[in-house]
Amino acid sequence: MHPDNRVSRRSLLRGAGTALALPFLDAMIPPFARAAEVKAATPARVAFLYVPNGIVMEEWTPKTGEGVGEWALPETLPRITSAIAPYRSELMMLSGLDCNGGRALGDGPGDHGRAGAAYLTATHPKKSAGKDLHAGVSVDQVAAKKMSGVTRFASLELGCEEGVQGGNCDNGYSCTYSNTLAWSTPTTPLPPEVRPRAVFERLFGSLELGADPVRRRLQEMYEKSILDGVLEDARRLQTSLGGADKVKMDEYLASVRDIETRIQSVERNAKSLPINYAAPSASVPADFGEHARLMTDLLVLAFQTDLTRISTVLLSIEQSPRAYGAEIGIPEGHHGLTHHSGDKEKIEKVTQINCYHIKSLVYALDKMKAVKEGDGTLLDHSMIVYGSGISDGNRHDHGNLPVILAGRGNGTLTPGRHIRYSSDTPMANLFVSMLDRMGVEPEFFGDSKGKLDRLSI
Amino acid sequence: MRFVAIGHAIALCPAIAQTDGHRFETSVRPVLAKQCIQCHGDKLQTAGVNFSVFPDSKSAAQNPELWRKVREKVSNRMMPPPPLPPLSAADAAAITGWIDSLAAAPGASGPPDPGRVTARRLNRVEFNNTIRDFLGITIHPADDFPIDNQGYGFDNIGDVLTLSPMLMEKYMAAARSVSRIAVYGEPYEKKSGIVGKLLTKSVQDDGQVSGTTLPFSMRGTLDGVYHFPVEADYLLQFRVTNRRGVEPGVDLSPGGAPNGADAPGRGRGGGRGGRGSRAPMTEEEKQARHEADRKAAPPVEFDVDVDGRQVLKDTVEGNEAYAYDRGPTVAKIHVTAGDHEIRAYFPAHADMDDPRTNLNPRDGRRRLAAEFVEITGPFDPSAQRPPSYKRIFVCGTHDAACARKIVESLERRGYRRPPGEAETRRLLKLVALVQKQGDSFDEGIRIALQAILVSPEFLFRIERDPVSGAGIYRVSNYELASRLSYFLWSSMPDEELMKLADQHQLSRQPVLEAQVKRMLQDAKASNLVDDFATQWLDLRALDRKKPDAAKFPTVDDELLADMRRETLLFVGDVFRNDSDLLDVIKGKFTYVNGPLARYYGIAGVNGFDFKRVSLEGTDRGGILTQASILTLTSYATRTSPVIRGKWVLENMLGAPPPPPPPDVPALEATRPGAEISVRARLEQHRANPACAVCHRQMDPIGFGLENFDAAGGFRTKDGKFDVDSSGTLPDGRTFTGANGLRDILLSQSTAFTRNFTEKTLTFALGRGLEPSDRAAVEQINRKLAANGNRLSALATAIAESEPFQMRRKDESLHASR
Numbered sequence A: 001m002h003p004d005n006r007v008s009r010r011s012l013l014r015g016a017g018t019a020l021a022l023p024f025l026d027a028m029i030p031p032f033a034r035a036a037e038v039k040a041a042t043p044a045r046v047a048f049l050y051v052p053n054g055i056v057m058e059e060w061t062p063k064t065g066e067g068v069g070e071w072a073l074p075e076t077l078p079r080i081t082s083a084i085a086p087y088r089s090e091l092m093m094l095s096g097l098d099c100n101g102g103r104a105l106g107d108g109p110g111d112h113g114r115a116g117a118a119y120l121t122a123t124h125p126k127k128s129a130g131k132d133l134h135a136g137v138s139v140d141q142v143a144a145k146k147m148s149g150v151t152r153f154a155s156l157e158l159g160c161e162e163g164v165q166g167g168n169c170d171n172g173y174s175c176t177y178s179n180t181l182a183w184s185t186p187t188t189p190l191p192p193e194v195r196p197r198a199v200f201e202r203l204f205g206s207l208e209l210g211a212d213p214v215r216r217r218l219q220e221m222y223e224k225s226i227l228d229g230v231l232e233d234a235r236r237l238q239t240s241l242g243g244a245d246k247v248k249m250d251e252y253l254a255s256v257r258d259i260e261t262r263i264q265s266v267e268r269n270a271k272s273l274p275i276n277y278a279a280p281s282a283s284v285p286a287d288f289g290e291h292a293r294l295m296t297d298l299l300v301l302a303f304q305t306d307l308t309r310i311s312t313v314l315l316s317i318e319q320s321p322r323a324y325g326a327e328i329g330i331p332e333g334h335h336g337l338t339h340h341s342g343d344k345e346k347i348e349k350v351t352q353i354n355c356y357h358i359k360s361l362v363y364a365l366d367k368m369k370a371v372k373e374g375d376g377t378l379l380d381h382s383m384i385v386y387g388s389g390i391s392d393g394n395r396h397d398h399g400n401l402p403v404i405l406a407g408r409g410n411g412t413l414t415p416g417r418h419i420r421y422s423s424d425t426p427m428a429n430l431f432v433s434m435l436d437r438m439g440v441e442p443e444f445f446g447d448s449k450g451k452l453d454r455l456s457i
Numbered sequence B: 001m002r003f004v005a006i007g008h009a010i011a012l013c014p015a016i017a018q019t020d021g022h023r024f025e026t027s028v029r030p031v032l033a034k035q036c037i038q039c040h041g042d043k044l045q046t047a048g049v050n051f052s053v054f055p056d057s058k059s060a061a062q063n064p065e066l067w068r069k070v071r072e073k074v075s076n077r078m079m080p081p082p083p084l085p086p087l088s089a090a091d092a093a094a095i096t097g098w099i100d101s102l103a104a105a106p107g108a109s110g111p112p113d114p115g116r117v118t119a120r121r122l123n124r125v126e127f128n129n130t131i132r133d134f135l136g137i138t139i140h141p142a143d144d145f146p147i148d149n150q151g152y153g154f155d156n157i158g159d160v161l162t163l164s165p166m167l168m169e170k171y172m173a174a175a176r177s178v179s180r181i182a183v184y185g186e187p188y189e190k191k192s193g194i195v196g197k198l199l200t201k202s203v204q205d206d207g208q209v210s211g212t213t214l215p216f217s218m219r220g221t222l223d224g225v226y227h228f229p230v231e232a233d234y235l236l237q238f239r240v241t242n243r244r245g246v247e248p249g250v251d252l253s254p255g256g257a258p259n260g261a262d263a264p265g266r267g268r269g270g271g272r273g274g275r276g277s278r279a280p281m282t283e284e285e286k287q288a289r290h291e292a293d294r295k296a297a298p299p300v301e302f303d304v305d306v307d308g309r310q311v312l313k314d315t316v317e318g319n320e321a322y323a324y325d326r327g328p329t330v331a332k333i334h335v336t337a338g339d340h341e342i343r344a345y346f347p348a349h350a351d352m353d354d355p356r357t358n359l360n361p362r363d364g365r366r367r368l369a370a371e372f373v374e375i376t377g378p379f380d381p382s383a384q385r386p387p388s389y390k391r392i393f394v395c396g397t398h399d400a401a402c403a404r405k406i407v408e409s410l411e412r413r414g415y416r417r418p419p420g421e422a423e424t425r426r427l428l429k430l431v432a433l434v435q436k437q438g439d440s441f442d443e444g445i446r447i448a449l450q451a452i453l454v455s456p457e458f459l460f461r462i463e464r465d466p467v468s469g470a471g472i473y474r475v476s477n478y479e480l481a482s483r484l485s486y487f488l489w490s491s492m493p494d495e496e497l498m499k500l501a502d503q504h505q506l507s508r509q510p511v512l513e514a515q516v517k518r519m520l521q522d523a524k525a526s527n528l529v530d531d532f533a534t535q536w537l538d539l540r541a542l543d544r545k546k547p548d549a550a551k552f553p554t555v556d557d558e559l560l561a562d563m564r565r566e567t568l569l570f571v572g573d574v575f576r577n578d579s580d581l582l583d584v585i586k587g588k589f590t591y592v593n594g595p596l597a598r599y600y601g602i603a604g605v606n607g608f609d610f611k612r613v614s615l616e617g618t619d620r621g622g623i624l625t626q627a628s629i630l631t632l633t634s635y636a637t638r639t640s641p642v643i644r645g646k647w648v649l650e651n652m653l654g655a656p657p658p659p660p661p662p663d664v665p666a667l668e669a670t671r672p673g674a675e676i677s678v679r680a681r682l683e684q685h686r687a688n689p690a691c692a693v694c695h696r697q698m699d700p701i702g703f704g705l706e707n708f709d710a711a712g713g714f715r716t717k718d719g720k721f722d723v724d725s726s727g728t729l730p731d732g733r734t735f736t737g738a739n740g741l742r743d744i745l746l747s748q749s750t751a752f753t754r755n756f757t758e759k760t761l762t763f764a765l766g767r768g769l770e771p772s773d774r775a776a777v778e779q780i781n782r783k784l785a786a787n788g789n790r791l792s793a794l795a796t797a798i799a800e801s802e803p804f805q806m807r808r809k810d811e812s813l814h815a816s817r
Helices: A035-041 A081-090 A111-119 A139-147 A175-179 A196-204 A213-240 A243-269 A288-304 A334-338 A344-369 A427-437 B019-035 B064-075 B089-104 B124-135 B165-184 B283-295 B320-326 B347-351 B387-392 B400-415 B421-436 B441-454 B477-488 B495-502 B509-521 B523-536 B539-544 B557-576 B594-600 B627-632 B641-652 B678-687 B689-704 B737-747 B749-765 B771-786 B791-800 B811-815
Strands: A045-050 A069-072 A091-098 A156-159 A168-170 A182-185 A188-190 A310-314 A382-387 A403-406 A417-426 B193-200 B222-228 B232-242 B300-306 B309-316 B329-335 B338-345 B368-379 B472-474 B589-592 B611-614 B726-728 B734-736 B806-808
Touching (some): A045 A139, A045 A288, A081 A091, A081 A344, A091 A427, A111 A168, A139 A427, A196 B165, A213 A243, A213 B421, A243 B165, A334 A344, A382 A427, A403 A427, A417 A427, B064 B089, B064 B771, B124 B165, B124 B387, B222 B368, B232 B300, B232 B309, B232 B320, B232 B338, B283 B320, B300 B347, B477 B495, B509 B791, B523 B557, B523 B749, B557 B627, B641 B678, B641 B749, B726 B737, B734 B737, B737 B749
Antiparallel strands (some): A091 A403, A382 A403, B222 B338, B232 B329, B300 B309, B589 B611
């Protein structure tokens, strides 16, 4: 490409509506770029996709050898994972990882609430039905803290199932524990957005603001003043409030500052690109598959345009009673079926649901492979984790969790293998290793006992 | 008197000369000695409870929390557990009576402590309502906010509601659009065109209804709310699907079988068959064919109502061909800006005994249905400013004085208190900034309004500790006004409340009582039904429950919505008429419309409108036998006596069963081929003593309701088994069926009213109840009982109670001053 054809993104900014977008990164890379420049233009992305209520492990785990070790992923995989067999050279399956935070540890029943809350935080959540929730900072948010001001959105929380408003969802554990994957502080859950249209508007600006750039600039200036004003309001309030009220004001202040930072980063980097993607309709699809695909489209778009590099997707919530009647002809609720007590018919239905869910991963892999970036694809530059905080849903087992780690992590992962770790290896070790690869170098995370070896050769 | 525990002798202190002390000695301790100490004594200390350490009433009174738990277990007859003999009614009453007297004694709850509610941010319902009452516009920006966290059963608990950055962004966006709409009205296309479309689902699937797709109705109803951007004329163009005259087995292809001749035994009117040749038709033939099509199926009335008033009465006749030629059905309406309900329906279909009559047997699709409506407009839109404009611009000049007047009035309403000088000045600076940029005065005010809408003083209900003074204090009149209005209306105080607060009158008892009465009679009090009662009864769970379409083919979205409506109208009746709250359990009446009446087997109700009917002489009556409750406490394919029992214990009696212990062994899988009824399967719960302790409480209640299937219909058989609706409670009492269950519950009416008091107080305060609230709860409960269990008495008693009127200071705040 001729050097002068390189596009300045700023030049695209002030256009209105849906101007055509360029593939984000190719156009940015100077011709004859050095490897380091290419690397800088193709940062690592990470996403966590979550399915609840466990997996039928006999139909998931590859039938490779026993014990600790690693093997090449065979061409034929069991029923559930057979869907990803065509992508086996771009992903790893990990066995034997543990989420000890999900276990009772003396707190009695509540495995679903715990599983949801402990999955990305690797801590044992406090048993509470609402008032004093306490989990931990989730791994995506640890990474996101580095992204504040770098990408427009430090992270993106997406989901396909609106959480339950039921106070005590699981034996004394608040619904918030099962409704959320991401926690920015041990007491601040980040609820996922399930409406595709709302995600779109959040990412690409409300359609209402579309038209006049002069108008838009003025409005932005006014809103900056508004934010300054309310920050002053809140700070003054802080000094006259006590106890728990102050904590609420802290949340408010943190949220407002978050918006301010975002506005500042936009001004600095001018990264917003108008895109050629039709806004999704206002309604939430009733069909799970359609909903998941829409969310994945938006996720890939957000990665592609570098609006964010970190995301969590709560495909379905822990204890979900969702029935997939219209989709795959199973009218009974998911959670109920997973407590099968050995009933072969129920196990079969759960397997079908697991097979149905994993199609969302296949779709994501497809889409990410199709995005060319620099010297590879978006998938090459990403780390995508698909799994659940429970392995055997019938017995609420928090060990030997089902984990797929897809992508090459910008050259830091060696896919194509099934790795089994010794059975008390914390999943948090994986998170430490992933954070390393994102440029955060924590000494530990949650209940980690070190890094996870064997991930790259 | 000595009592002797197994293996231990306890020395006695002299009896304390207090009434409750004496009571403890004579009526309580002997019972404990005889029936409890075996496990809850020094030797075993089962579950960490040891009654031997209380030689007298004084020592016992030190541990009110323990006795609260004891009271629960005794009054629910959970203790002593079988095989030990149960307490006699007299002994149980003695124990609970003594415990109650403990709680009500002055100083019983420790030093007076009205508790301290944490600053509560407005939840979604409150946000929408507040916008409506503040600015007079009915858009619901909060419908896009993430769901509110819930605690203690409600979504308005201060401590539990969090504020994430995503929510803050949504507040900003909402403030932007709300302020724009309030000042300028909603944007709309100047050139009229199709502004919207309401589409109904065409099949009953198991998915949840969401977004702009309207619920499925076998009877072909279209019922939805559309938000009109501006006052104007609009055209509603309905696509009425008519698939009549399409019967199975008839070949409709051109040149097909002659009329009726080869059709397999189905008599039907004309069709397209019958012409063997392909010669073009003459005018006459066309007319004749048209007439034949029109006569092919009888005329059916089709009505359209907007906001409950009829705007169109039409007739649908003929078969599909005729309808196709006829074109869409159009209604012309004139409406104001805002939400309006559009309902299109076939009145006769309300009275179908089986709604499947409207389904075409050939393909299962509906014969007649309002499939969608396209809304075209606006025609001749009103050029006037929106009504919200006048509320904001209280003066007409564009000078500094007017700006101040406007801003102060917005602050007063938005912050729910008189504004301070510093904050007013800051907002006025904003107004000036905007005008300096060349924008209009109106735009300046709009920006100030946007700032108010994202201020913490708007988003949170803030209560300020006084700087000096005692550790507990009365909340200010303004704070009291907000507490009242958000309790009874889930919205901001109105001008009358604010004026009374200005005059410091609101805290005076007669004024307060009069205001509570006024507020309960205001239309906004419907929130107590739509918001409070819906959460109390867990009705939102109905959104996620859908009876299996194969097992319950006549239950569609429309019927489920009717079931929900029934319960809301029923509870609303008890609330609005200020009747005895126990009518919720025993009221022998309900509200049904034609479809629901037929579902229940109630005669004499026709049409889609709801009517109050008597249930005397039937098995139904009260909330427990309403289809909404019966459905939300079931699985998609079968009933669950356990869930139903738990629901009653939790929501009606305030005695939720403890969670299952860890490592619960699975119920033994039934042998393949063996079929047993739901009830028989659950008997396994009682065979295992570890399970029985709790399940003998829950299961019998559910058994009593087994005559009602998983969608609330009445049945005498569960599959091929006869329904056995008898139940035996832990204390040995037996009952049969819903009527028997109702009597049992009424015998525990104090548990019901106490639970209702506690739930209402939690909702009113916006925090969970603490032991220090015990005395207040007892006091409120007594006032409720003394006034015929009426809602107005409860609301007044709550408004006058200490926890509602006062607040505990945060000592740490002022410690360093």
